[in-house]
Amino acid sequence: MQMQYVRDRVQLDSVTLGRHDMRFILRNTDVSMANAIRRTMIAEVPTMAIDVVTIHENTSVLHDEYIAHRVGLIPLASGAADAYTYNRDCEECEDFCSRCSVGYSLTVHNSTEDDVPVTSKDLIPAADSAVAAAPPGDPVVPVHDSGDVLRDAVAAAAGTPGAGLLTSAADAAAKGILIVKLGKGQRLSFTAVAKKGIGKEHAKWSPVCTVAFRAEPPAVRFVLPRLNELLDETAKADLLSLALGVVAIDDNGNLYYDSPFLAGRSAITADAVRRAGELAAAAGGAESEIVEFCEHPERFEFEVETTGVLAPKEVLTRAIGVLRDKVTTVAAHLAQVSQEGVDDPPLL
Amino acid sequence: MSNAPDHFAAVVLPDGVQKLTYERDVKVENAGTLTIEREDHTLGNLVRMQLLRDPRVTDAAAPYLPTDAIATALRDLNAEINLIADKLDAALDAAATTMDDHGQYR
Numbered sequence: 001m002q003m004q005y006v007r008d009r010v011q012l013d014s015v016t017l018g019r020h021d022m023r024f025i026l027r028n029t030d031v032s033m034a035n036a037i038r039r040t041m042i043a044e045v046p047t048m049a050i051d052v053v054t055i056h057e058n059t060s061v062l063h064d065e066y067i068a069h070r071v072g073l074i075p076l077a078s079g080a081a082d083a084y085t086y087n088r089d090c091e092e093c094e095d096f097c098s099r100c101s102v103g104y105s106l107t108v109h110n111s112t113e114d115d116v117p118v119t120s121k122d123l124i125p126a127a128d129s130a131v132a133a134a135p136p137g138d139p140v141v142p143v144h145d146s147g148d149v150l151r152d153a154v155a156a157a158a159g160t161p162g163a164g165l166l167t168s169a170a171d172a173a174a175k176g177i178l179i180v181k182l183g184k185g186q187r188l189s190f191t192a193v194a195k196k197g198i199g200k201e202h203a204k205w206s207p208v209c210t211v212a213f214r215a216e217p218p219a220v221r222f223v224l225p226r227l228n229e230l231l232d233e234t235a236k237a238d239l240l241s242l243a244l245g246v247v248a249i250d251d252n253g254n255l256y257y258d259s260p261f262l263a264g265r266s267a268i269t270a271d272a273v274r275r276a277g278e279l280a281a282a283a284g285g286a287e288s289e290i291v292e293f294c295e296h297p298e299r300f301e302f303e304v305e306t307t308g309v310l311a312p313k314e315v316l317t318r319a320i321g322v323l324r325d326k327v328t329t330v331a332a333h334l335a336q337v338s339q340e341g342v343d344d345p346p347l348l
Numbered sequence: 349m350s351n352a353p354d355h356f357a358a359v360v361l362p363d364g365v366q367k368l369t370y371e372r373d374v375k376v377e378n379a380g381t382l383t384i385e386r387e388d389h390t391l392g393n394l395v396r397m398q399l400l401r402d403p404r405v406t407d408a409a410a411p412y413l414p415t416d417a418i419a420t421a422l423r424d425l426n427a428e429i430n431l432i433a434d435k436l437d438a439a440l441d442a443a444a445t446t447m448d449d450h451g452q453y454r
């Protein structure tokens with residue numbers, strides 16, 4: 001069999017890499033492929049996250065479950081996630097072992113007069129060998145500076161480093177991620193176990209904050225030359241009132257696409273389409289002349305922002321691998337089912 | 349402790365459940381129902397759209413087994429994903445250079 005329906009013109013390019021974010025363009029394929037890649041990055045790339053917290057002592061203002069939940073959400077560097085087995089599949093242990101889990105402990109006692117923040121920096125790999133630390137080189141440790149890219153960008157845009165904003169990754173890393181603040185004399189002590197999982201099980205295993213894509217060209221567009229021909233000044237102004245951010249009127253009184261629309265930040269609403277149709281009809285045209293539909297966008301601009309547990313390019317690379325495994329697994333099962341006599345005549 | 353299902357219940361195939369079952373339609377030729385367990389819109393929509401690219405599916409005239417159609421769709425999807433992986437490798441090589449030049453992005 002030849003591969004006659006493969007989209008062999010598919011292209012991925014224009015990659016821009018940041019520390020915790022990435023942009024790229026996927027071309028000449030279908031929305032379903034773009035969406036499958038997006039969904040796989042969000043929900044099916046394995047990472048490590050804390051899943052079991054045993055509280056030994058907690059006299060803080062937050063109750064045990066609240067703290068356990070917060071600890072679960074701390075991003076853990078997951079470059080080595082593939083080296084771990086899923087805890088539920090682990091044949092080496094009953095509970096936890098170094099093949100399927102990473103252990104941590106935290107003990108903080110506030111013996112000062114002030115409030116003491118307990119952060120991800122206080123979370124230290126467990127010393128006991130039953131739940132040992134990660135393989136050397138790529139340890140599963142908290143990502144203290146998760147999300148600093150955004151904060152960097154905001155500070156840079158405002159032109160005021162400081163002003164309550166962390167200005168560098170180093171600052172963020174130095175502060176760590178806040179778990180709870182302990183008042184005078186309060187204590188918090190627990191052990192925690194991180195396991196491998198995927199975002200589909202719980203969002204704490206998702207390696208990304210967000211993955212978004214924008215399809216080009218936009219699904220609905222006006223045929224501006226025809227509109228300019230048909231509509232008079234009043235009609236254009238009428239349409240403009242319903243399509244702010246989409247079209248604007250230039251010095252010659254002609255409609256043109258406004259920058260928010262061209263940048264994909266605004267879209268043509270159903271109301272605007274209806275009004276444009278009515279105005280065109282009143283001027284002797286037809287709706288079909290002034291609106292065009294693009295059913296098959298073929299260019300997808302992606303934006304990925306990670307939580308810091310994996311490099312953005314790793315998230316994409318692994319997502320593509322996961323998607324491939326998914327397709328080949330189902331194909332293998334299908335081949336099996338086909339062999340088991342699908343071609344038998346139906347029972348009835 | 350509680351009757352909540354395991355959080356991996358949406359991911360792991362329960363004992364005795366087949367990953368994939370196929371049931372031929374009893375009335376219509378060339379039709380059937382394929383059920384894939386523990387998958388979602390990610391794979392479902394991908395396969396559906398790929399099936400719609402196959403004229404032997406959309407024309408519905410020639411005898412064409414649904415299992416063959418799906419096998420073809422999965423094979424073609426696999427080929428496309430491999431192409432994307434190759435393009436990504438090349439694109440990342442190019443991107444790495446840009447980042448070194450500018451030191452920082454943004």
Ligand SMILES: [Zn+2]
Nearest residue numbers: 090093097100
């Ligand atoms: Zn184990």
